[in-house]
Amino acid sequence: MTSSVLRAASNGAARDTRESLLLAAAERFATAGFAGTRLADVTADARVTIGAFYRHFSGKGDLLTLLFQRLSDDMSAALSASDRLEVACQNFIVVYRRHPGVVRAMAELTRAGTEFAELRRSQREEWVRVVERLVPGEAVTPKQQHVIAKLIIDMLDYYCYGELAKWRKRRSPQLVGDTIGHLVRHGLYQR
Amino acid sequence: MTHPPIGVGPILEWSPHPSRAAATSARGRRTREAILAAALRVFGRKGFADIAVADIADEAGIASGTVYRYFVDKADIFRSLLASVEQELYSQTLIPTDHDGHLLVHDAVVAYFRVYRRNASTYRAWRELLEPGSEFEHTWVAMHQRFQDGIRTVVQYGQRHEIIARELDARLVSELVVAMFDQPAYTRLDLRWDPEVDDEDMAQAFSTLLRASVAQGAASVRVGPGGHAQRSSG
Numbered sequence: 001m002t003s004s005v006l007r008a009a010s011n012g013a014a015r016d017t018r019e020s021l022l023l024a025a026a027e028r029f030a031t032a033g034f035a036g037t038r039l040a041d042v043t044a045d046a047r048v049t050i051g052a053f054y055r056h057f058s059g060k061g062d063l064l065t066l067l068f069q070r071l072s073d074d075m076s077a078a079l080s081a082s083d084r085l086e087v088a089c090q091n092f093i094v095v096y097r098r099h100p101g102v103v104r105a106m107a108e109l110t111r112a113g114t115e116f117a118e119l120r121r122s123q124r125e126e127w128v129r130v131v132e133r134l135v136p137g138e139a140v141t142p143k144q145q146h147v148i149a150k151l152i153i154d155m156l157d158y159y160c161y162g163e164l165a166k167w168r169k170r171r172s173p174q175l176v177g178d179t180i181g182h183l184v185r186h187g188l189y190q191r
Numbered sequence: 192m193t194h195p196p197i198g199v200g201p202i203l204e205w206s207p208h209p210s211r212a213a214a215t216s217a218r219g220r221r222t223r224e225a226i227l228a229a230a231l232r233v234f235g236r237k238g239f240a241d242i243a244v245a246d247i248a249d250e251a252g253i254a255s256g257t258v259y260r261y262f263v264d265k266a267d268i269f270r271s272l273l274a275s276v277e278q279e280l281y282s283q284t285l286i287p288t289d290h291d292g293h294l295l296v297h298d299a300v301v302a303y304f305r306v307y308r309r310n311a312s313t314y315r316a317w318r319e320l321l322e323p324g325s326e327f328e329h330t331w332v333a334m335h336q337r338f339q340d341g342i343r344t345v346v347q348y349g350q351r352h353e354i355i356a357r358e359l360d361a362r363l364v365s366e367l368v369v370a371m372f373d374q375p376a377y378t379r380l381d382l383r384w385d386p387e388v389d390d391e392d393m394a395q396a397f398s399t400l401l402r403a404s405v406a407q408g409a410a411s412v413r414v415g416p417g418g419h420a421q422r423s424s425g
Contacts, residue, residue: 033323111321144392147393156370167335171363176367179359179360182356188349188402189354
């Protein structure tokens with residue numbers, strides 16, 4: 001075999017290794033949290049040696065950073081997919097449900113005051129910027145649009161976390177999105 | 192308009208462990224208060240995990256043995272702090288309704304943030320302890336469940352009297368309202384992520400979403416983040 005074919009084969013294998021490790025980590029974070037996840041378990045699940053692990057990643061934190069990047073990319077696309085607030089909210093829930101390990105680990109590390117908190121903070125700012133434009137602007141000031149967008153993002157974050165932590169059972173994302181839309185457009189009380 | 196009676200008290204009752212002394216003398220009470228105040232300061236500075244009873248004792252300027260006279264361990268101390276947070280919420284943050292049954296949120300929201308700030312150390316430690324399956328997670332969930340139940344009752348009442356759209360899921364609305372109180376308080380007051388947003392901004396946003404009436408009137412049902420609702424005369 002020529003060296004370029006060999007190289008391509010080994011790059012494919014390298015990608016598989018990385019992917020197996022990322023997926024294994026995501027699963028473990030979901031069930032055991034970040035601190036509770038041992039690297040030995042991740043590598044065992046992925047059927048990868050610890051040496052091979054360190055060829056691709058520098059540690060658990062590195063895994064989480066990359067996994068969080070995936071959630072962020074997913075979320076940015078999801079929130080920009082529609083010009084309706086209801087749909088953006090619905091999509092937020094769908095994205096969080098796709099990344100339970102990341103959500104749990106990031107919440108844990110934010111609570112612990114680590115640098116991951118800053119990562120979350122800056123992503124949240126981005127998501128607020130997108131949602132801001134979807135808040136109906138007729139009856140509220142731009143400042144209020146901003147505040148309401150933050151409120152919605154925080155509300156969704158907490159709501160989804162509660163679902164993940166099994167504080168309550170799952171609901172249809174569409175129903176939740178529609179309800180938030182109703183509150184924003186009409187408020188709780190009928191005229 | 193009369194409201195159905197919905198009276199529930201605070202759910203977190205702290206009392207000394209059977210093997211520990213109750214602080215019945217004035218000096219005992221002062222010591223207990225000093226321990227709790229010291230614990231608040233230490234939790235505030237370093238969170239829950241990293242500190243020991245000895246740190247709390249040092250902060251209070253007393254011997255560890257004295258702390259152990261009244262409390263079993265740091266979790267016991269923390270549970271006592273939680274009970275007093277709940278007590279404060281209960282008394283400070285009732286959301287009155289006007290005589291048409293509309294929630295008057297503005298003042299209650301501002302009061303809630305005041306309570307949150309005063310108890311910031313406890314909230315911060317509590318959040319830190321919110322690992323799935325922990326004892327403190329259970330307490331968190333129970334307290335929020337109470338708040339939710341109160342809001343849900345008010346929403347259902349409003350639906351029966353056709354001032355709230357019947358197609359809304361009352362339970363879902365109550366869950367969203369709880370989320371509205373809790374997470375923004377955490378991100379803004381604990382994590383301090385939103386310096387551009389103040390209490391008044393938040394109170395206005397709440398009022399918009401809950402479309403609170405600006406009419407003044409006698410309160411007939413009061414519901415609050417302490418997880419309670421009660422009927423008052425009026």
